[in-house]
Amino acid sequence: MVESSxxxxxxxxxxxAVDAISLETILPIDLIIxxxxxxxxxxxxxxxxxxxxxxKEGVRHSWNNFHLNYFFDxxxxxxxxxxxEKYKPEHIQFLCYSSSILLExxxxxLKLPANNISISSGLKNKFDxxxxxxxxxxxxxxxxxxSSIELLGSLDYSTTKEKYGNNVVIKLPIGSAGGKVYFxxxxxxxxxxxxxxxxxxVLIQKYIPGIPINLQGVITKDSVFWAPPSIQxxxxxxxxxxxxxxxxxxxxxxxxxxxxxxxxxITSANVIVTELRRHGYLGIIGLDFLLDxxxxxxxxxxxxPRFQGSTALLSQLxxxxxxxPLVARHxxxxxxxxxxxxxxxxxxxxLDTNGSQVILHNKNSVPVKxxxxxxxxxxxxxxxxxxxxxxxxxxxxxxxxxxxxxVISGGVPVSNQVIMPGSPMLWVQFFDDIxxxxxxxxxxxxxxxxxxxxSEMIVVSPLExxxxxxxYKND
Numbered sequence: 436m437v438e439s440s441x442x443x444x445x446x447x448x449x450x451x452a453v454d455a456i457s458l459e460t461i462l463p464i465d466l467i468i469x470x471x472x473x474x475x476x477x478x479x480x481x482x483x484x485x486x487x488x489x490x491k492e493g494v495r496h497s498w499n500n501f502h503l504n505y506f507f508d509x510x511x512x513x514x515x516x517x518x519x520e521k522y523k524p525e526h527i528q529f530l531c532y533s534s535s536i537l538l539e540x541x542x543x544x545l546k547l548p549a550n551n552i553s554i555s556s557g558l559k560n561k562f563d564x565x566x567x568x569x570x571x572x573x574x575x576x577x578x579x580x581x582s583s584i585e586l587l588g589s590l591d592y593s594t595t596k597e598k599y600g601n602n603v604v605i606k607l608p609i610g611s612a613g614g615k616v617y618f619x620x621x622x623x624x625x626x627x628x629x630x631x632x633x634x635x636x637v638l639i640q641k642y643i644p645g646i647p648i649n650l651q652g653v654i655t656k657d658s659v660f661w662a663p664p665s666i667q668x669x670x671x672x673x674x675x676x677x678x679x680x681x682x683x684x685x686x687x688x689x690x691x692x693x694x695x696x697x698x699x700x701i702t703s704a705n706v707i708v709t710e711l712r713r714h715g716y717l718g719i720i721g722l723d724f725l726l727d728x729x730x731x732x733x734x735x736x737x738x739x740p741r742f743q744g745s746t747a748l749l750s751q752l753x754x755x756x757x758x759x760p761l762v763a764r765h766x767x768x769x770x771x772x773x774x775x776x777x778x779x780x781x782x783x784x785x786l787d788t789n790g791s792q793v794i795l796h797n798k799n800s801v802p803v804k805x806x807x808x809x810x811x812x813x814x815x816x817x818x819x820x821x822x823x824x825x826x827x828x829x830x831x832x833x834x835x836x837x838x839x840x841x842v843i844s845g846g847v848p849v850s851n852q853v854i855m856p857g858s859p860m861l862w863v864q865f866f867d868d869i870x871x872x873x874x875x876x877x878x879x880x881x882x883x884x885x886x887x888x889x890s891e892m893i894v895v896s897p898l899e900x901x902x903x904x905x906x907y908k909n910d
Contacts (some may be wrong), residue, residue, distance in 0.1 A: 442459070442524060442526060443468070443524060443525070443526050443527070443528065444465050444518075444519070444522050444526070444527040444528075444529060445462060445463060445464050445465050445500050445528050445629065446465065446466050446467070446515075446527065446528070446529050446530070447464045447466075447467045447468070447469070447530050447531075448463070448466060448468045448469070448501065448529050448530070448531040448538065448553075449467075449469055449472040449531065449532030449533075449575050450469065450471065450498040450532055450828065450864070451469060451470070451471050451477055451498075451747070451830070451844055451845055451846060451862075452471060452472075452475070452476045452479055452485055452487070452501060452832050452846070453459060453467040453476070453479070453747070453844045453854075454532065454742075454746075454747040454844070455467050455469075455479075456479065456830045456831060457748070457750050457751050457830075457831050458747065458750055458762060460750070460754045460760075460789070460833075461750060461762050461763050462530060462759050462762075462763075462766060463736060464483065464537060465483060465522070466477070466483055466484040466485070466518050467483060467484070467485045467486070468485075468486045468511060468514070468515070468789050469486070469487055470488050470498035470502055471487065471489050471495065471843075471845070471846030472487040472490040472495075472838060472846060472852075473488040473847040473848050473849060473852070473861070474810055474811045474847045474848050474849050475806070475810035475830060475844045475845070475870065476490075476846060477849070478811070478828070479830070479836070481661070482764075484514075484518055484895065485730060486514040488502070488511075489846070491510060491873070492700060493852075494515065494802070494853040494855060494885065495846070495848070495852065495853065495854045495855060495857070495858045496853075496855050496858055497700075497858045497859065498858075498859075499552060499855055499880060500547045501626075501746070507772075507850075509825075510767060512541065512757075514532065514793060517548075519545075519890040524547065524559050525547065525548075525892070526547065526548045526549070526550075527547065527548075527549045527550075528543070528549065528552055528770070528779075529542075529549070529550070529551050529552060529553070530747075530766070531551065531552065531555070531741075531742075532553075532741060532742040532771065533551035533553065533554075533742065534553040534554060534555060534556045534559060534741075535556060536550060536908050538551065538557060538646035539555070541550060541706070541817065543866065545810055547886040550769065550770065551769075552765070552766055552769045552770065552882040553718070553741070553769075554716070554718050554719070554740045554741060555813075558714065558715065558716055558740060559740040559741060560710070560715070561740075562711070562738045562740045563609055563738075563740065564608045564609060565607070565608050565609070565638050565737065566584055566608045566609075566636060566637075566638050567886075568735070568738060568906035569582060569584065569638055570584075570675075571674070571710075572735055575706055575710060576709070577703055577707075578703075578704060578732045578733070578734050578735070578801060579642040579737075580640045580641055580643055580711055580725075580734050581599065581640065582638055582639060582640040582641070583598075583638075583639050583641075584636060584637070584638055585635045585636070585637060585639050585905075586634070586635075586636055587605070587628070587629055587632050587633060587634075587635050587636070588629060588632075588634055588635075589635035590625075590629065590639070592622045592625040592626070595625070597634060599639065599641040599642075599770045600641060600642070602618065602619070602620050602641075602642035603618075603620075603625075603637070603640070603641070604617070604619070604638060604641070605617045605619055605628055605637050605638070606616060606638040606640065607632065607635055607636060607637055608635075608638075609637065609806045612749060613672075614893070616624070617679075617852040618678040618679060618839050619644065624772040633711070641747050642686075642843065643727055643734070644727075644728060644730050644753045645725040645734070645741040646692070646725070646726040646728060646873050646876070647666065647669050647690075647723065647724070647725055647726075647728050647729045647876070648664055648665070648666060648667070648669040648689070648700055648722075648723070648724045648725075648726055649663075649664060649665050649667050649698060649721060649722070649723055649735075649745060650662075650664045650701075650704055650721070650722045651686060651719070651720070651721050651722075651743055651745070651746060651749060651847065652704070652718055652720050652722075652761070652765070653697035653719050653720070653752065653761055653764040653765050653767055653768065654708055654711060654712055654717050654718060654765070654768075655717060656712075656717065656719055658706045660706065660761065660764050661701065661704070662749055662753070662761045662903070663686060663689070663749075663752075663785055663786050664686075664689055664697070664700070665684040665685055665686045665689055665745055665749075665791075666684070666688050666689050666721070666869075666870060666873050666876075667681060667683070667684055667685075667704075668682040668683035668684065668685065668793060668869065668870065668876065669681060669682065669876060670682065670876075670880070671683075671876070671877070671878055673674050673792070673793075673795075673878055673882075673883050673886045673887065673890075674793060674794060674795050674796055674799050674858065674884075674886065675796040676796075676857070677796075677857060677883050679717075680796065680857070681726045681744060681794070682723060682789045682793060682794050682796070683745075683791065683792045683793040683794050683862075683869065684744075684745040684748065684789055684791060684792055685750070685791040685868055686748075686752060686786055686789045686791060686872045687786075687789035687791060687867070687868035687869075688791075688868045688869075688870045688872070688873050689785070690785050691871070691872065691873050692726070692873055695731075696731055696733075697864065699726075699732070699733050700726065700733045700888065701732065702723050703724070703733050703878055704722050704724075705737060707718070707722065707735065707738070711738075711761070712832075716740070717768050718737070718768045718769065719741070719742060719746070719747075719761065719762070720738070720740060721737075721738075721739035721740075721741070721764040722735065722737070722738060722739070722741075722901055723735070723736040723737040723739065724736060741798075746761070746762065746784060748790055748791075748832075749791050749829075750762055751785055751790065751831050751833055751864075752788065752789070752790045753830045753831070754787050754833065755790075755833065756786050756787050756788050758786075788866065789866065789868065790832055790864060790865065790866055791865050791866075791867065791868060791869040791870075792862055792863065792864045792865070792869075793860075793863045793865075793869055793878070793882065793886060793892055794845070794859050794862050794864070795859070795861055795862075795863070795886060795889065795890060796857055796858045796859050796860060797854045797855065797857060797858050797859075797860055798855055798857060799856055799897060800856055801852070801856060801897050801898060802836075802853055802854065802855050802856065802897070802898045803854055803895035803896060803898065804851060804852070804854075804895060804896055805848045805853075805893065805894070805895050806850065806852065806894040806895060806896055807850060807893075807894045808848050808850065808891040808893050808894070809825070809843065809848065809889070809893065810825060810847065810849040811828075811829075811830070811843055811861075812825055812826065812828045812829050812842070812843060812844075813825075813826045813827050813828070813829035813834050813835055813836075813841070813842050814825060814826060814840065814841055814842070815837075815839050815840050815841070816839075816841075816881075816885050816888075821884070821888070822888060823885060823888045823892065824882060825891055826840060829842050829844075830842065830844050830863075831864070832864050832866065833843070833899035835866065838866040840841060840866075841863055841864060841865045841866070841867075841885070842863070843861055843862070843863050843889065844861070844862055844864070845861050845862030846859070846861065846862075847860075847861045848860060848861065848893065854895070860890075860893060861889075863889065863891075864885070864886070865882070867881070869882040869909060876900060
């Protein structure tokens with residue numbers, strides 16, 4: 436781990452506290468401002484100060500990068516000021532999963548040099564908009580899924596079905612991790628979404644089955660560096676009830692795609708990067724593609740102008756594979772340097788030592804209270820007795836001593852914690868591949884069994900309706 440400097444205070448701003456642990460081989464983190472709270476976060480808090488919005492509110496939502504916009508209220512600002520008084524740094528830097536307009540305003544008020552190592556909120560907001568992206572793709576002459584921009588309240592189901600077929604995708608302009616993206620296969624489903632967002636402009640798309648690919652890179656002034664891509668786990672029945680919910684990544688199964696398919700993805704990505712750079716975009720970027728399994732055309736689904744949910748896992752795997760970290764390149768864009776360890780600088784599309792992750796969500800339709808749970812840490816699966824067995828404390832794959840071990844972290848819930856419907860319960864990271872093949876998107880039987888056993892170890896009870904109405908609202 437890189438030594439921290441008393442003169443420099445580094446703050447991680449992100450949805451998950453454990454991501455900071457994954458990144459500490461690249462840059463030391465002195466304190467954390469984050470969303471989640473659980474047994475792993477409680478343990479991390481013993482060694483460094485943490486402000487958690489979940490701890491403050493007492494309830495877990497589906498935290499995403501948009502929640503970071505609400506961090507710097509009086510409580511979070513007070514926490515930060517107290518830490519600055521305690522550490523008395525000469526300089527501070529914020530390493531952000533995603534920037535915030537409130538953070539950017541706060542930096543201007545600080546009485547010491549401060550650096551925001553992240554894409555500006557202005558650029559981020561510009562490229563987060565799915566409707567703008569759809570128009571932009573057409574202008575760049577990239578392949579576009581048959582679609583149109585409509586006012587949802589004025590749409591007729593029969594006409595939409597006639598134009599796009601039985602299965603339709605409805606996207607609101609802004610959303611994250613599959614939120615605000617709806618799969619419609621009946622009039623009842625269509626009417627339900629229409630009643631919830633009657634005045635919204637939406638993107639209506641034909642549903643195309645395909646392989647969801649995530650590609651991460653760093654854009655510099657004169658180049659772009661691509662990290663090994665991953666196949667995303669979307670809407671897995673073992674993880675969620677939402678067909679488009681992001682449920683993890685598999686860096687291993689990507690190697691089963693042809694070089695021709697991957698080259699087509701990279702070609703489209705390079706076109707996009709050239710345009711992003713023209714708009715002044717520099718730093719880390721994530722691109723979500725859908726590779727049509729019939730035509731093999733890669734369709735751009737989203738631009739993620741920020742860290743990805745898999746960036747922390749990628750950083751672990753780069754460290755294990757002795758590769759120069761993508762996040763170090765991102766930091767260099769903003770700082771001009773990064774005190775990262777000496778590693779191989781060669782780019783590659785595949786990793787020698789692979790990894791994957793699965794996110795298990797609350798699959799109840801109502802908020803639940805945790806009765807009992809398992810601990811965070813390193814585990815293995817006892818095949819003979821069909822059970823998940825705890826080995827030791829640990830936060831990342833770096834803490835595993837063999838490829839048979841896996842790690843459970845990501846805000847592992849504790850007793851009496853309230854979790855909203857659809858919100859993540861915990862993250863499981865493996866050295867194994869987790870998909871049975873890239874075209875189905877289904878978890879393999881081994882991973883399914885592990886996920887089922889872990890879910891059984893978290894005992895929850897539905898909140899009474901009076902408690903739901905009094906205390907908690909979904910986001």
